Amino acid sequence: MHSFGYRANALLTFSVTILAVMCAMASFSDNLNSPSPTAEVKVLSINWFQRQPNGNDEGQRDVEYIFKFAVHVYMEHKTGCFQWFFSLWDRDLVFVFLAAEYATPMNSLNQVSLWDGIIPSKEQAKFWVHTTNKYRFIDQGNNLRGKEYNLTLHWHVMPKTGKMFADKIVMTGYRLPDEYR
Amino acid sequence: MDWQGQKLAEQLMQTMLVAFALVAFLIGYWIGSFQMMLLIYAGGVVLTTLVTVPNWPFFNRHPLKWLDPSEVDRHPRPQPVKSKKKPIKQK
Numbered sequence A: 001m002h003s004f005g006y007r008a009n010a011l012l013t014f015s016v017t018i019l020a021v022m023c024a025m026a027s028f029s030d031n032l033n034s035p036s037p038t039a040e041v042k043v044l045s046i047n048w049f050q051r052q053p054n055g056n057d058e059g060q061r062d063v064e065y066i067f068k069f070a071v072h073v074y075m076e077h078k079t080g081c082f083q084w085f086f087s088l089w090d091r092d093l094v095f096v097f098l099a100a101e102y103a104t105p106m107n108s109l110n111q112v113s114l115w116d117g118i119i120p121s122k123e124q125a126k127f128w129v130h131t132t133n134k135y136r137f138i139d140q141g142n143n144l145r146g147k148e149y150n151l152t153l154h155w156h157v158m159p160k161t162g163k164m165f166a167d168k169i170v171m172t173g174y175r176l177p178d179e180y181r
Numbered sequence B: 001m002d003w004q005g006q007k008l009a010e011q012l013m014q015t016m017l018v019a020f021a022l023v024a025f026l027i028g029y030w031i032g033s034f035q036m037m038l039l040i041y042a043g044g045v046v047l048t049t050l051v052t053v054p055n056w057p058f059f060n061r062h063p064l065k066w067l068d069p070s071e072v073d074r075h076p077r078p079q080p081v082k083s084k085k086k087p088i089k090q091k
Helices: A002-028 A082-087 B003-029 B033-050 B071-075
Strands: A039-046 A073-077 A091-102 A111-119 A128-132 A148-159 A165-176
Touching: A002 B003, A002 B033, B003 B033
Parallel strands: none
Antiparallel strands: A039 A073, A073 A128, A091 A111, A091 A148, A148 A165
16 A cells, blocks of 8 residues: 555455445345236227238148237236336336237247337336237237137336346236137 | 555555445435435545545654664665685586
């Protein structure tokens, strides 16, 4: 500690090391809290349910069906759910997406993402959205007529420092119409 | 700085940094703001820099006793002994 430069160097190194320890403690404190939000999704209408002539992927010789539809989704996040995420101080943003899951003879689980969004801060965490799906609900074959499917709401929570964690809610009991529209 | 001052500076630096880090973490956790924690810690680092890095007088309270210039002449510096090496004769 005999010279100015020596002391400045020692101080800087030590302070940065302590900063790393503080960030590790902050991210560790996230593990102590595990939230559980609620959501409600209603499919208001299915506007368009067609087949696409250029089929693929399921290996049948006939023309395959690929369906697209537009769906109105009413989603409400009940009180204190996503806001709870931001009450923890180490949150940067929350990424949310809605996926439809169903089973077919070829694949036991199919997941199609219909909508996603980003919640950047606490003030916007309690919301309902009334929209059409962002991405098309397309099946690889001709399996969608009259199909029962679950809607799953997934969220990924991004912290400021530390490990991201993800979770989901499954809502069951939705059904596609039996004929094309 | 003298020896005692250097020791004091090092101890002060470590203690202050750890103390500010603890205070910053606790306050940040309590009010739920990551940014506030970082700000408090940054303020603490700056304060510690101002206290320990410059050469303040209180670090020099046990000054080293350097030899007086007048003493130097009375005790001349010992000279290294020159030894003569005999060359080794080879037959």
